[in-house]
Amino acid sequence: MTKSVWIKHAQLATIKGQQGPRSKEAMSELGLIEDGSVWLEDGKIAAVGTTAELEKKFADRSADAEVIDAKGQLVTPGLVDPHTHVAYGGSREGEFEKRLQGVSYMDIMNAGGGIHATMRMTREATEEELVEQTTKRLDSFLEHGVTTVEGKSGYGMNLETELKQLKVMKKLNAEHPIDLVSTFMGAHAVPSEYKGKEDDFVDYLIETMLPEVAELAEFNDVFCEKNVYTPEQSERILEAGKKHGLTPKIHADEIVSYGGAELAAKVGAISAEHLLKASDEGIEAMADAGVIACLLPATALYLREEAAQGRKMIDSGVAVAISTDCNPGSSPTVSMPLVMNLACISMRLTPAEALVAATYNAACAIKREDRAGSIEVGKKADIVLWKVKSYQELQYLFGVNHVESVWKNGEKVVG
Numbered sequence: 542m543t544k545s546v547w548i549k550h551a552q553l554a555t556i557k558g559q560q561g562p563r564s565k566e567a568m569s570e571l572g573l574i575e576d577g578s579v580w581l582e583d584g585k586i587a588a589v590g591t592t593a594e595l596e597k598k599f600a601d602r603s604a605d606a607e608v609i610d611a612k613g614q615l616v617t618p619g620l621v622d623p624h625t626h627v628a629y630g631g632s633r634e635g636e637f638e639k640r641l642q643g644v645s646y647m648d649i650m651n652a653g654g655g656i657h658a659t660m661r662m663t664r665e666a667t668e669e670e671l672v673e674q675t676t677k678r679l680d681s682f683l684e685h686g687v688t689t690v691e692g693k694s695g696y697g698m699n700l701e702t703e704l705k706q707l708k709v710m711k712k713l714n715a716e717h718p719i720d721l722v723s724t725f726m727g728a729h730a731v732p733s734e735y736k737g738k739e740d741d742f743v744d745y746l747i748e749t750m751l752p753e754v755a756e757l758a759e760f761n762d763v764f765c766e767k768n769v770y771t772p773e774q775s776e777r778i779l780e781a782g783k784k785h786g787l788t789p790k791i792h793a794d795e796i797v798s799y800g801g802a803e804l805a806a807k808v809g810a811i812s813a814e815h816l817l818k819a820s821d822e823g824i825e826a827m828a829d830a831g832v833i834a835c836l837l838p839a840t841a842l843y844l845r846e847e848a849a850q851g852r853k854m855i856d857s858g859v860a861v862a863i864s865t866d867c868n869p870g871s872s873p874t875v876s877m878p879l880v881m882n883l884a885c886i887s888m889r890l891t892p893a894e895a896l897v898a899a900t901y902n903a904a905c906a907i908k909r910e911d912r913a914g915s916i917e918v919g920k921k922a923d924i925v926l927w928k929v930k931s932y933q934e935l936q937y938l939f940g941v942n943h944v945e946s947v948w949k950n951g952e953k954v955v956g
């Protein structure tokens with residue numbers, strides 16, 4: 542049995558509040574305890590309260606625990622990243638320069654680069670090489686306070702490589718401290734061998750890939766975008782995934798307004814991603830259907846695009862989560878702290894909303910709110926101790942990694 546951990550005298554943002562995805566005022570519910578304490582035992586959160594309360598409760602047990610005095614510091618749940626493409630091969634720094642010279646993301650992709658370039662490098666990589674490269678990224682996520690990560694396939698676009706990516710994620714979920722949640726994204730681009738025969742690829746994905754990949758994934762995602770997959774093709778893929786038990790997610794309205802937000806509502810997606818160009822009707826439909834908006838402000842910045850309308854979405858009743866979108870093309874970062882900063886700066890979320898978007902709402906977007914995303918008794922002991930005094934300071938001092946220590950399942954993994 543590992544020793545218990547007692548973190549005391551912190552500003553404790555428990556994120557305790559309304560159950561289920563939060564929007565409007567509920568997105569500011571931090572369950573804040575000034576001079577707060579949390580007791581970690583057997584990998585779980587055993588007690589939360591004021592330091593005075595825990596001193597009473599554990600008066601005769603404090604010698605059993607490693608005691609950490611966090612006076613003047615912030616403690617939060619482990620951050621949750623609900624949208625990444627973390628298991629990929631190679632890198633694309635050449636494209637970064639091209640885009641700075643004015644070539645667009647979609648032009649690079651349509652000329653066989655972009656997602657296609659990573660597809661080739663991922664197809665070529667062995668399983669061991671993918672494990673090695675992905676492990677480095679997961680280590681770095683942990684160093685940035687992230688304890689749960691969603692990862693998508695989608696750089697295979699054939700059965701063999703999609704399975705390889707999903708197997709790599711399954712292995713890392715078992716071996717790496719981070720909890721890694723898998724999404725199948727066979728419809729990430731149209732592979733060159735199917736150019737002009739998009740519907741044939743959709744048939745292949747539905748008939749051949751889905752039955753084989755379904756047991757390795759929980760979610761099914763599609764890039765619904767002009768010159769990639771139409772709303773009709775996307776709907777077919779997502780409805781077919783449902784028959785295999787996969788919950789829909791959609792990369793929607795990223796480059797042009799294309800009805801992706803509306804489709805997310807129609808198919809009952811758990812979340813819609815990007816949404817830079819989502820229409821007012823689409824935002825309303827998402828609010829009515831309870832679709833979580835998974836917003837990616839680092840991607841907008843990296844593509845030099847206007848960020849999604851996070852403020853408006855929250856005020857319209859959409860629950861907002863935020864994510865790095867960690868991928869080799871449009872957002873090669875693992876920094877959820879930076880993403881929280883950007884959510885405030887470019888989407889006008891408040892510091893409290895940004896923290897809820899990166900913890901509890903993010904957990905809801907990947908169905909992990911029963912065990913992650915808030916500091917509550919019985920949940921996993923996934924905890925971050927920050928070198929700042931308050932949640933406001935965390936969002937104010939931007940572009941810096943303020944993590945001091947991270948516990949995953951009650952074990953110290955950073956610091």
Ligand SMILES: N=CN[C@@H](CCC(=O)O)C(=O)O
Nearest residue numbers: 656659764866868869870871
């Ligand atoms: N937009 C589509 N897919 C990824 C980018 C993947 C890539 O460029 O490799 C995204 O979510 O940003």
Ligand SMILES: [Zn+2]
Nearest residue numbers: 624626792866
């Ligand atoms: Zn993505």
